[in-house]
Amino acid sequence: MTKVVHFSEAEVAESSDWENASLYAREGDEAIVGGAIGYPHHWAGHSISQTSAIEIAINPGALFTGGIVYRNEEPISVNLQLYLPLVTGDRRYVALLLRGEEKTEQESRLFEVDADTEETVERMTPKTGLRQIVCVVQQGLTSPTPVKPVVAADQCCLGFVELSTTGIVAIEMDNARRVKTLYELVIANTTIAAALLTTGWNKFSIRPSPLESGKRYAWFTVTTGNHALETVSGNKFAQGSQFHVTDGAWAQGSTTVDFAMRLNAASFASTRTVVEFQPLILENGMTDIRLLHAGWTLGGTAMTWEIRPSDADEWRPLNDTIGERTPLAGLPPLVRLRAVFTGTTDLQPAIILDAYARGMTFRPRGDMQAVSIEHQFGLSSQTIQVEAVIDQYDPQKHTVSPKLIVGGTVLTPTTCVITPDLVSDKKKTWLATYLLGAPATSARVRLDMTTTEVTDIPFIQNIAYYAL
Known part of the structure; x- marks a missing residue:
């Protein structure tokens, strides 16, 4: 909270003072949610259970819309009878959209109507302001092979339900609109055993990852032991700030203290790098090549795969064509393969040569x-x-x-x-x-x-x- 309500001894408090105590607490939550979390139309904590052939229950969770959080404390029951297809063999997808609404609950209270006699009467009065969640069903078209309805960008989709003429076929959560935890959003992570920690510089080796210019990135440490990081004073690292997080949600930045840290980044001797791989082989010739690998090509960089068939004198891009003839039109049994990386001495494309990277060759049957x-x-x-x-x-x-x-x-x-x-x-x-x-x-x-x-x-x- 950035604002609090103060009371003095013997002060006669006004009703607005008590009201502000609640409003200031809510404003503090909104400042954190909107400023530090900032999910525009996302859900968290929900799950969907099927309660009958045509009914589902949306279990308690939260809806994030900018700086506001809505919550349902009880399951939401949704009957899908009206959305079942009418023709045997047809199916339909429906989207479950979460929307927030504000509601005020009233309760009975005693009100003083005569100060002299202290006479009171019982009245219903607004007591609890709720931000709760409602579910709206958006239906798609019926078809033997249905497609999911397109959900607008300003809507929060919890999931999709596939329906047949007899009821629910399948339920699929929309995880693209799920609020991610801090751990899920960290780009890479590594662990060092306590026995390997030393006084002085400790190297945390993480897998190579692209960091785009113009964006801010955070790193954090988690330990179950009595460990500490060396700090420096005097704003030693001007391009970053140290934060303390105590409850997993709220972070407090420091204007005077920073961690002692160094970042290892890649540098390149040339703006263009050519790497040749082992040749690809297929007995009796190939017509198709498929390359499977992870990696990235950031803005301002380019990566091109080139091949040179055994009967060719020059390298050509893999997806190149001359008229209707591809580089593999002659059914070559052996093809040399290379990757051409183009960028700057500070930024280049990359591929990850792990256990899943592979090159495959194909040829249709007759x-x-x-x-x-x-x-x-x-x-x-x-x-x-x-x-x-x-x-x-x-x-x-x-x-x-x-x-x-x-x-x-x-x-x-x-x-x-x-x-x-x-x-x-x-x-x-x-x-x-x-x-x-x-x-x-x-x-x-x-x-x-x-x-x-x-x-x-x-x-x-x-x-x-x-x-x-």
Whole structure:
């Protein structure tokens, strides 16, 4: 709190004095929440439990909106009956939005109405001011493959609930809008055993991390022993301040004392660095390369992966194309790989070569089978049609064969009509009709395709099937 209410002996206190005592305490909380925490529309402490097939309970927690905190002391019950899809097979996502509201609760109190007789009467009077949480449901569109509704930036989304015609399917918390603790926001951390601590300089080795210019960063220590850090006076470190935290929330800065500290930062001999890695190999040639690694490329820097196939004389960017030909168009079995880092002598991109970093090579097969899941028609029929749109199709290289799977039987079409696209000569539509020997209520589709060149393959743009 930055303000307090003082009382003197024998003073007759006014009602506003007692009111201010509460208001000043709230203002102190708002100053900390708004100035030091500052989450615009986030939640903390909540969880969601399913109480029935169509009801959920939002357990107690808090809502942070700038400098104001709202809280619900009791679970909030939400009935989702009105949001269930109506068509069998459809599903829908709903978003649970938390909003704050202010409420004043009244209580019965005795009021003096006659000073001489001290007569009193009982009245209801405003007594407790509450900042509480309410839940608003935002629904998405129904679909066999539903998507989550888009939540506005000025709303706090607690989570999403997936619904079917019979009730709740799944509950997913929106952790992007959860208030993070100080520990979760620290960029890196390390631990030194007590036996390794010495008088003098102690080196805390942490993993390399990017620190952007123009931003303020904090570091802190936690110990369960009787340890202390050396301090200096006279504002030795002008670009930072020492803070004391005693309760995990409130921090008090010092204007005279700083910790004795040094920061190790990377420096570079050149503004451009080239690092060549072991070559990538795939027997009989490759058409695709996938590189998996962590790292960063900050503003003003750039990192480019370059390759040099075994039959090439120059290095080319991995994502480079000349016309429609990629650097891997010739199916090279071996490719040299290098990374080019560009920046300044103080700031460069970085990649992390840990146990998860790897390079992978791929090449498509000359044939494929795509099998759908089984779909219910909702009726019984002996006539089924499959419609498939195939793009990048070349009849000189490719074949397409639509099939229908009923039970365990694979059926070829009774008739099949191929229709050219009016815009693209590489796109065609297959309409296959199947006349079944017995009525069916469900089926799967299988699409078989082949190519004579693995560097030139068609793809399925769209496929659908109908029971007539």
